[in-house]
Each structure stands twice: as structure tokens, then as C-alpha cells.
Amino acid sequence: MSQVNQQITDAVTQSNVKVVAEAPAMALGNVYQTAAHSTGLMFENSVNAQSQQNILAQTATTQGVMQIYSFDTVSDAISISKILEA
Numbered sequence: 001m002s003q004v005n006q007q008i009t010d011a012v013t014q015s016n017v018k019v020v021a022e023a024p025a026m027a028l029g030n031v032y033q034t035a036a037h038s039t040g041l042m043f044e045n046s047v048n049a050q051s052q053q054n055i056l057a058q059t060a061t062t063q064g065v066m067q068i069y070s071f072d073t074v075s076d077a078i079s080i081s082k083i084l085e086a
Helices: 006-085
Strands: none
Touching: none
């Protein structure tokens, strides 16, 4: 049986230890990156929801103002139709 050079064995062992030692840091880095991405998506969704709520509020305000301004017109139309029926 031929013997392997001690330097080669040492190099392979050190590279294996390096990979095993870096694995927890890489995993934790992935966890942090996923958490940051999820937080970004959460804020993006909340901004979008707030924008949609503002649009709905403006629409409701516009409809209410239109009804207030058209109240006299409707009253006049009802009065005129009653006069014409009489």
C-alpha cells in the first residue's frame, strides 16, 4: 500500500474543516436575508394597502359631496313634478 503525503492529507482535512466551520454562518446569513426580504414585503404591502384606503376615502368623500350638492336639484325636480301633476 502506498502512503499519501502528509501535506496532502493536511490540506484536505483543513478544507473540510473550513467548509464545516462556515456552514452555521452561511445558514444564519440566509436566515437574516430571508427575514429582511420578508420585512420589506410586509412594508410594501402595508404601503399599498394604505394607498388603496386613501383612494377609497377620497371616493367616498367625493360621492358624499356630490350627494350634498345634488340635494337641492333633486328637491327642485320633485317639487316641479308635483306642480306639473297638480
